[in-house]
Amino acid sequence: MRHTARRTAAVAATALFLVGCAGEEKKTGDTGGGGASGDPIKIGVAVAKTSNVALLGQEQVIGAEIAEKFFNDKGGVNGRKIDVIIQDTAGDENGAINAFNALIRSEVVGIVGPTLSQQAFAADPVAEAAKVPVLGPSNTAAGIPQIGKYIARVSSPVSVVAPAAVKQALKDNPDIKKVAVAFAQNDAFASSETKTFQQAVQTEKLELVTVQTFQTTDTDFTSQATAINAKAPDLVIVSGLASDGGNLVKQLRELGYKGALIGGNGLNTTNVFPVCGKHCDGILIAQAYNPGYDNPVNKEFVTAYEAQQKKKPPQFSAQAFAGVQVFVEALAAMDTKEKLSGMKLPDLRDKLNAQIIAGQYTTPLGPISFDPEGEVKQAEFWVARIKMGADGKAGEFTIVP
C-alpha cells in the first residue's frame, strides 16, 4: 500500500515536472519583444558558478551583480530597470550550451558569457543561430568574434596583451637569454596564449630552451619543474589557470628556480595567492584591467566591489561589469532613437547587435569600442607584478609604471 502511494506520488511529480517544462517551452518565440514599458529588460549572464572553473565564474557573477545594481540605481535604460539573469554554465561545453539555450528561452536581449574560450567555441554558435548578441567577458583566445555576426567580446585577445609582459621582463633584466615555457594543453585559451608568448620570445630574439605541458586538473608538477630547472632558464612563462599555474610556480621555486616568471591571463586573479603563497612574489602578468585606473566609473565599481568583498576587484569581475555595461548603454542609445517597448524581440536583438558595434563605452577597463567583426578595441594595457606580504598569505597586483 505504502509503495503504491509512493509510486503514485512519483508519477504525479514527474508529470508535474513535464507539464512545467512544456509550459516554459510555450513561452519561446517572438511574443516578448521590447515588452511593456514597465517591465525590466532581461540581460543574460552565462558563466561558471560551479565546477573547477567556478573560481573565475564566481568573480564574474559578482561583477555582473554589481553592474545590475549600479545601472539600476542610475535609472537603468532610460528609466526602465534591467534584470540580470545569471545561468550556471559549469566548466564544460555542454553546460555552456544548456545555459545559453535556457537564457535564449527566457527572452534575454543578449548574453554576457561564457567564462572560457573553450566553452565559447561550443556555445556561441547556438546564440549566433538564434540571432542573440553575445559579449564574451573573458574569452581571449584567437577566433572568438569570428564565430559569427552576433558574437563580440570585451576581453582583449592574448595576442595584444601578452607580449607586454615579455617586454617588461626584459626591461627588469636585460640579460635574459634562455626562456622556458609551460602551458595547460587541455585548455583552448592556454594553448592559444602560449603561441603568442612563444612568438614574443622569438621576436625578442631569445632562446626557447624547453616547452613543457600539463593539464589544468594536474596538481603534481615535480616532473615539469625538474625538467625546466635542468635547462637553467632565465625566464619561465606559464599559461594555465590559477590552481595549476600557481602550483607549478610554487614547485618550481621550491625546487630552486631563481629567475624571472611571467604568468598568463589565467593567473591574473588573487586566487593564485593561496596556491603559491610567498613564491607568487614577483610574477609579471599583463593585464587588461587595473583596479587603480583613474576614471569615474572604475572608481565607483572599485568602491562597490571593495565594500562587498573586502579586496580589490580582479579583471574577471571588471570585464563582466563591462559586458553588462555595454548592453545597458547600447540599449539606452537605441531607446533614445526608437522606443524599445514597441519592438519585437528578434528585431530588438538585431538592432542591439548593430548598436553595440557602433558605440563607444567608457568602462572600468578604460575606453573601449569594437571593430566590425566584434573584436574589442581597448585603449590601455598594464603589466602588473605580484607583491606578496611578509606572511606570504596576502598579496596584491601592483601596476608596473
Added chain:
Amino acid sequence: MLQKLLNGLAIGSVYSIFALGYTLVFSILRVINFAHGAVFTVGAYLTWALTGPQVGANGALANSQLPVALPFWLAAVLGALGAGLLGVLIERAAFRPLRRRGSDPLLTLVSSLGVAIALVNVIQYLVGAENYSLGTLGGSVSIAGATIRRTQVAVFIVSMIMVVALTWLMNGSRTGAALRAVSEDAVTAQLLGINVDRLIWVSFFLSGFLGGLAGTLIGMSVGIAGPYFGIAFGLKGLAVIVLGGLGDIPGAVVAGLLIGVAEAFVPGEYSAYKEAVAFVVLFLVLLVRPQGLLGRVQIQKV
C-alpha cells in the same frame, strides 16, 4: 633518474594510502565506495578549517573562521578522524539501507557516487571554489644529487608510517584477524560469532581516515584546489586497486608506488599525457595478469 624515482615515490605513496581506503571497503563488501574521493576532499578541508584560517569571499560561510587555530599536525590528525567518522556516516546512509534490503551491490555504486557529488557541492556551497593553502613546509633538500621538496619527503614518510600501521593492524591484531575472516567469507565469520556489522563500520572508519589523511597530505603539498580536487584522485585510486589486485592490501601499496613512478618517468614535454601513461601501464598489466599484480585468481565456487 634518481630525481624522477624520488618524485614518483613521493606522489605514489599517497596514491597507495588513498587506494588502501578503497581496498579495505572492497575486501569486506566487494563494492567500490565512490564517495572515497569526496572523503579525501573533506579531510583536506577539515584540516584546513581546524588550523583556523578565514574562509574566502565566496560561499555561505564567507569571511568567517573557526574560533580555534590548532597546530597543523593536530589539525591533520583530527581532520583524518573526522573523515573517518564521515566514512561511517556514508556507510549508514548509502550502504547499509541497500544492503539490508539485499539489493545488488552495483546499486551502492550509484548511491555512493550520489553522496560524493552531494559532499562536493556542500563544500562549494559553504566555502566557495577558492584555492586554499595548507601547511607551510617550504624549501627543498638534496638527496644524492637529486633535489626534493621538503613536503614530498614529509608526505612519503607519513604515508609509509600509515602503510606499516595498517599492515600491523591487519596481521597483528584481533580486529585485523576478524576483518580478514569477514573478507574471506562473511557468512561463516558471522556464524563464528564475529559481529560483521561492527567490522563493516570499522573498515569504513579506517578507509575514511586514510582517505582524509591522503587529502591533507596532498593539500599540504599542492594546496587545496577547490572542492573538485579529489575527483582526479578518485579515478587514480581505482586504477591503483585494479592494478594491485582488488582487495589486496600489499598489492595496493605496490601499485600506488608503481603508478606514481610510471607517471614521473614520462618526459616533461609530454607530461600532459602522464595520466594516459598510467592507464596504459594498467591496461598492459591486466592483459598479462587479469587478477592484478598481487591479486589472487577468483575461484568460482559452485
